[in-house]
Amino acid sequence: MMSLKMELVLAAVVLAYLQSFVVSNLQGDALSALKVSMNVPDNQLKDWNPNQVTPCTWTNVICDNNEHVISVTLSGINCSGTLSPKIGVLKTLNTLTLKGNGITGGIPKEFGNLTSLTSLDLENNRLSGEIPSSLGNLKRLQFLTLGQNNLSGAIPESLAGLQNLINILLDSNNLSGQIPDHLFQVPKYNFTGNHLNCGRPNLHSCESHNSDSAGGSHKSKTGIIVGVVGGFTVLFLVGGLLFFVYKGGHKGYKREVFVDVAGEVDQRIAFGQLKRFAWRELQLATDNFSEKNILGQGGFGKVYKGVLADNTKIAVKRLTNCESAAGDVAFQREVEMISVAVHRNLLRLIGFCTTTTERLLVYPFMQNLSVAYCLRERKPEEPVLDWTTRKRVALGAARGLEYLHEHCNPKIIHRDVKAANVLLDEDFEAVVGDFGLAKLVDVRKANVTTQVRGTMGHIAPEYLSTGKSSERTDVFGYGIMLLELVTGQRAIDFSRLEEEDDVLLLDHVKKLEREKRLDAIVDRNLNKNYNIQELEMMIQVALLCTQASPENRPAMSEVVRMLEGEGLAERWEEWQHVEVTRMQEYERLQRRFDWGEDSVYNQDAIELSGGR
Template sequence: MAVDEQDTCSGVGCCQVSIPSGLKNQTVMLTSPTNRTGIWDSNPCSYAFIVQADRFEFSRTSLQLMNNKSLLPAVLNWEIGNQSCDAAQKSEGFACKRNSTCTTVGSAGYTCKCMPGYHGNPYHPDGCQDECKDSNPCPIGTCINLPGNYSCKCPEGYKNDVMDEKKCIKDNNSSKIILPLVISLGASGGFLLLMVGSLWIYWGMQRRKFIKLKEKYFKENGGLLLQQQLASQGGSIETTKLFTAEELEKATNNYHESRILGEGGYGTVYKGILPDNSVVAINKSKVNGAPAQSDVFINEVIVLSQIKHRNVVRLLGCCLETPAPLLVYEFIVEGTLSEHIHKKIGKRSSLSWELRLNIATETAGALAYLHSSALMQIIHRDVKATNILLDEHYTAKVSDFGASRLIPLDQTQLTTLVQGTFGYLDPEYFLTNQLTEKSDVYSFGVVLMELLTSKVALSFSRPEEDRNLANFFVRFMEEDRLNEVLDDDIVNERNVETLKKVAEVAKRCVRLKGQDRPSMKEVAMELEGMRVTPKQPWGKSEVSSPEDTEYLLGSAMNSDAYFVDVRGDFGSRGATIGTTSGYDSIQIQMVMPYDGR
């Protein structure tokens, strides 16, 4: 085609035309009206081509530059069918697949393209794919897919470009942040390590201090002497066990208040459960003993632990690692004699006379054993109804040796500070401070009077001259009015004579002068002779069936009548401490409940 002098292709000598949209067929013919061979050198222009509009611009020299071109860019636009997107989406065979959109081309037909954030072939059966799935479009960082888009999570030291969040650029401020952070973490770690080390050292020092303190208490309480005594016996003292402080803390749940069985002037008694599930009573003293008395205390522990009598509560062992020694006793379940004969805690019937006489006889036998048959003579010094416990068979158990004293066999009396409970206290001992076995005889006589009358040993609700049961009882006997003070529930035609004989024994026990009183051995023998054992299969002191129990306890007995309420986790069984309401005591002793053996 001819080239005009102008930088245009107006159609004279050359022509340039756009291919219209929607064109389906186009034929281009190139002809020359004259033979241009002669002027080929001066104007060798004879071209026809299709080219992308924005890739070619006509000029005087553009055609000459075409001499070296064999390929030119071209764009072929195509479309599907002759329907718009709206019509095609409603017909079968719609070509646009998942994650793609439809675009109407011109007046007819449509094409498909992937939605933003997706790539691939929109006509493929699987449709367009997530850009982060098959490849990572982020040059730096990790691709994070978003609905219809994606973003790039930049690595440490980089940040997202403000202009393009898909682009990560170097963060020059990161080192300024990281360095102080590293320093801060290092300092915190070092401080934490220092604290842990300091606490470890402190804990170790405290533990060593605690161990030394336990060793100190152990020595002060006579632990070394006890170990020597045990070694000299060749291990024959099997019943004396040394418990550790940790063992007893664990057994009592760290001396939790729910485990308290009784409290008194000397301390508190707790229920303890040992690792073998055996139940014990643990006496925790409130008063620290003087180190000078440790020898006497250890001797008492050894002697008391050797007492093997069915009517004496057994001392199982002790703990010497605390400021005051802890004593561990067997546990007795049915509470104190006082609670039964005085109908405490809602009891509706009292013990029958036969059972009362059995308890009195067993108690007298136990005291006689302590006075004459033990390794050393033991004076209880606080015999009273609250210190006589009953096991599940209502067998008597003498308890609470907190005030007891050992007397060498070659001595008959001992000078001590007066201790005991008003109402039971021997007046001769009170006046002279001379303690003898006859002091226990006097106290036992008062217990006999309680068994006969069901009245407390000391009561301020009675007239002044009758507050002391011993004086009250003896006066009525001398006035031949014994029947007026006896408990009506225990009197019947068969036992009147026995009641009178027991009353005579009680009267002799409370004579003012100790030398005029019988010994506990004599009292035990007399009571044994008066005891009438019913012809029942259980023997002399055990109850083996509900019917037998009812026979001994009385016809009005209720099945719950003799369960003794207790603080803590015993339910309806156990025992409480106690001095009887209204007692005036020089020293209040605590009653230690135990489980029967």
């Protein structure tokens, strides 16, 4: 007969199991209700099965180790319904992102029950009604994004009690009345495009505000805040001085030199379902990561071609330097951040897989591989990238980078822009890949000291010397990529040592441009089938992007405009003036130290002595 003690222990175990079962069911019911109320299209969220015990395997849902839902991201999936109040049962949820849909109706007051929430993003929907005062219960909330909706009424005074807010965006609504004074103390805010009373004259402004570390502020030209403060920014600022010494080289040298690497928003695009894949699933898809399925290898790891059970072709990036199990949740959050960057010229993330020793990212397979492949590695029977396609690639890649820099929140710095990371879909449209991966790898490291990342020849000089990266380091890399497109050559080519001193493609092109030898710059594979004026324009844009001083380089939005034919002539005239002055100074210094054969200073006399 079972003892009373054993009966109590068994009862406790059964009770714990039942509680877990009930929690899982409640979570699944709440998410299923959200799917139904939002009127999610039939081709989306197919694996959201309400009969499953746990929703933790569903796409776009992330759980913690106790199978509590902590993140739900359903951006840009073409919904047309409303928000279900049942979402309020998800007490462990800390990230809810429903941006870029067609959601109508109001924000249920039950959203105030999501007390673990740190980020709520309902931007760019058709939400109406008032902002519920219950959102004041979200004491952990750091990011509140309700911009570009049809919300009306006053901003609830209760929001003034959200002491952890670091970013509040309520722009482009129909809000009216007084803005709670405390909200002007939030480091980043945007109240533009409403009918709000912004406070006493000269005291406050409805316009977007971005506090720097010194307590100052600046206004965004577009009125939309990009970036976040604190920790996010730190990951993009790297320290240390890194010196590289090039020694030797021979004709036909083809390998790229990697540095310390383990390695127009379009709402019509359906957001890729972020799925958590099982390791076995990807192992089978890639034939156990067979060498014959390797598509490429870069600083972040190898990329494998794969085929899922439903015959979907995928590309699996197997990240390196991921032995530690710590930081799994942080990695998932960074993956989620990258996954919400949705643009026609950015590579869509399908899903990911994590184990104690592995980190893998899953993308759609790009049929025409990369720009680098098409320029330099294509098979004889494969077509040459014609001039029209190269122009389209240049503009598409620029638009993708512009979106990362100026429309993502927080903004994303690529840090390894090059032809190998610009992929081509079935229509040869440019798709920028590998964005955000430097940050993903960094977040895996304990006591992280971020180091310079990128590929030699593509790295901006200030990043190489100081370790500090910014949007303008990407602009430099983009400029080098443009030169790759025009010339078909690599950023570094040691074979040029036998003919000239310019190992770097940038120096080689600058020299030819000064000599007005554009015909010697362009890729011979084009067989002279190009427009000379367009060629000149693309070279000019590339040289503006690769100026030594980052402050002189254009932003990617300006690059887009110049490629579209606006503002290039003025910028090029300025650049030529600076370049002429620089060359004159260089020649002056050369003459100063050019003593000649008859000089009392014989060159042999000043050579360093050898061993004695």
